[in-house]
Amino acid sequence: MLLFEQALNKLQSGVMILDSELNVIFVNHWLVESFTQVSVVQGSVLTELLPELSSQRIYTCIRQALDRGLPAVLSPALNRTPLPLYSKGKTDAEPFAQMIRIQPIKHDNKSYCMLEVQDVSTMMHRERLLNQQAKKLNQMALTDELTGVANRRCFNSLLEHAIAEATRQSSALSLLFFDIDCFKLYNDHLGHQAGDYCLSKITRVLSEHIKLTQGIDRAASLARYGGEEFCIILPNIAPDDAVAFAESFRHVIETIGLPHPASPVSSVVTASFGISGFKAGKSDTFTSIVLKADNALYRAKASGRNQVVLANKE
Known part of the structure; x- marks a missing residue:
């Protein structure tokens, strides 16, 4: 038994054994040192030291383990700090995040339960960083590097979603394609650095204008389709x-x-600019709405540029 206690005291996690009256039968050194605000020792009554536990889920789980033999796990996702435990005695900080397993034990026809406590704050911090990095990478995969607006891959997803919503709600949907006039001449004459600035400036100003324009759905999206060609998805707006x-x-x-x-x-x-629309129940599809907007844009360019052309209605 002495060897067993020595082994438990070497653990870098907490172990506590309670009897049916919530008396502390055993508590290892790691857990004693982590209880910096109260002195939890063998013979203590846990609820006398920590009366606030009586109204918390951990108390319910302990009682169920003692009275009904039901094990439980308190995950940090739902119960971040069930016990007032602190890393390295830092009482000025928040208690560290905990994973607590509660196991019922029967011995000599008496009920006990064992609490296993792990400090998972480092793991949770690492998980947050990984999630942030994954979110950042996903955002980069869907964003045009030069202009910061949605790229073509993201545009495809946004338009598919807009079409699905327009179909579900029987609502209007318009798609605008626009192209910077004579952009190759602009690049050839002023250089590619000036061309990059031109695209960035236009998308930045236009994005702000779209946000501030009355009557435009908040789901409106500006995307770079390729080169100097851009798209704007306008949900709940008819082509006219x-x-x-x-x-x-x-x-x-x-x-x-x-x-x-x-x-x-x-x-x-x-x-x-070229404009097309989607109408649920008609023959419109993802491909057709894109082709019609692109054809309308071609007509706008062929007719002298710097103008808006609406696709022919079918």
Whole structure:
């Protein structure tokens, strides 16, 4: 028995044995040292030292182990700090996160229960960091590196979701494609660094404008489709109504006033817009709404650029 107690006292986790009256029959050194605010020793009554336990789940679990022989596990996800335990005697900090297992024990026809306590604060901290890193990597996978808006992969997912919602609610949905006019000439004349700045500036200003524009659903999304071509998903907005929004977006881009000395369209950077819509119950699909918006954009560019064209209704 002495060897057994010595072994338990060497553990870097807590062990406590209670009888049916919640008397402490055994407590190892690690747990004694972690109870920095109270002195828990053999012979103590746990609920006299910690009366607040009587209203907590850990007390219920202890009683069920003693009275009904039911084991229990208190995970840190739902019960972060069941006991007032502190790392290295730091009472000014919060109690460390705990994993507690409660096991019923029968001996000489008497009921006991054993509490196994682990400090899982380091594990939880590591898990938080891993989750943050995973979230960051996932965000990077869905974000265009240059402009910070959604990339094409994210756009596909957003449009699929918007179509599903429009179908479920029988609501309107519009898709805008826009292209920076004569962007190759802009790059050739001013350089790729200026081109990158141009795209970043336009998406930043346009993103803010979309957020502040009345009548636009908060689920509206701006994405980079590729190169100088972008998309805007407008849930709950019919194509005819989307024309006015597209005109405001076109005007915003033009009024940014980025000089475009090589453009045959304007002295500043401009954009052309194509609009299509999705209507549940019709023949519209993900592919068709994209193709119609892209074709409308092509017509806007072929007709002189810096304008908005609505796809033909079918």
